[in-house]
Amino acid sequence: MVRRTGRRPGNPDTREVILTAAREAFAEKGFDGASIRAIATGAGVDPALVHHYFGTKDKLFLAAMNSPLDPLDVLDEATAGGRDEMGARVVRAFLRIWDGPRGAAGVALLRSAVGTEWTTRLFREFVLTQVLRRAVPKLGLDPGEGGLRMTLAGSQLVGLAMARYVIKVEPLASASPDAIVAAMGPTVQRYLVDDLPGVFPGLQPGDDAGDH
C-alpha cells in the first residue's frame, strides 16, 4: 500500500466518495475548472470536509491520481545542488522512487494513463498542472522554453519507466541505477539546462514558423 503523508485517512468510504467525485471533476472540467466546492457537492459532503481530508486542491489531485509522490518533492531534491548535475540528480531521484516500494503505484499510474481516453485526459491534466506549471518556475527555467524543456525531459523519464518497470525489457530492466544515471543524466541535463540549437529558434512567438 502507498503510505500517505500527513493527515489521518478518516472514514475510508467518505474519502473514496470524495476521490471519485474529484476524478470526475478534474477529467471533465480540468484542474482549474474543478472547484473544491463543486467536488464536495458531487460527493454530497461539506467542502470543509474535503479540506480536512486532503488539504489543498493540489494534494486532492495527487490523492485522486494515486500518485506515488508529489513531483515537487523530486524537484526539491534535484534543485538542491544548483544547476550543475541537475539532470543526474533528477534521474537518481526518479530511480530511487521507482525502484522502491512506491514503484508499484507508479506502474499503476502509467497503466491508467494509457488505459482509456478518460484516464488519459486526467493524466494529461495531472502532468500539466502538477508537474509542468509548478516545476518551470521552481527550476528557474525561461518561461518561453520551460514547457518544452520539461516535456523533453519528461519523455525520457516516462520512457525509462515504461521500458524498465512496465515492459521490463532487458538489459535495461536490471541495469544498475549508477549505469542509468550515467547514461540518462546528461540527456536530462541537456534538455533542462543546456543550449539546444535548432530547438527554440523555430518556437519563438513572432517567428515565421511560430504558428505551428
Place this chain on the structure above:
Amino acid sequence: MVRRTGRRPGNPDTREVILTAAREAFAEKGFDGASIRAIATGAGVDPALVHHYFGTKDKLFLAAMNSPLDPLDVLDEATAGGRDEMGARVVRAFLRIWDGPRGAAGVALLRSAVGTEWTTRLFREFVLTQVLRRAVPKLGLDPGEGGLRMTLAGSQLVGLAMARYVIKVEPLASASPDAIVAAMGPTVQRYLVDDLPGVFPGLQPGDDAGDH
C-alpha cells in the same frame, strides 16, 4: 485501417483465427518456442496456409501485434548514411511513421503493451525478437553493449510516443519534427554510437563492481 504490404489478405476469418492462435502461442511459449506448426494446429489449419498468408514467422508476429511497421525498415533508413547522424535519422524516421496514417496503429500497440500482464509479455517478446535481436547486428553494435544501447535509445523513443501521441502533452505534442529531431537526435546518437563513460565499465563481467 492499417494498410498491409505484400500478400492479399485471403479469407478474413481464417486470417483472424491464425492471428489469435499466434498471439496465444507467442505469449505462452515465446517467439522461439512457438512453431508455425503448433500455431497452425491451434488454428485448425494446415501449416502451409500460415506460410501462404503471412510468409515468415517474423512477419506473422508483426501481423499478430498489429505492428504499424517492420522495425527493420526504420533501421534500413537509419543506417543508410553510416553512423554519423544515425540518431537524427532514427528520430526522423520514427516521427514520420507516428505523425502519418500509421500512427494510430502505433498508439494502439502502445496501449496494448501496458494493458494487461498478458499483452505486456507479448509486447516484451516483440521488442526482444523483432527489434533488439535483429537490430544489434544490423547497426554494427558491439554485441556486449548493443542490448543496453538499443534499450536506452528505445526508452527515449517510447517516451516520445507516450508524451506526443498517447498523453499528448503540450508543447511537445505540437512541436515541429525538426525541433524534436534537433533535441532528441543527439540523445539517440549518444546512446547508440558514442562512448558512454560510467555505463559499460560497471556492466563488464568480472569487473569488481559487476555484482551490483
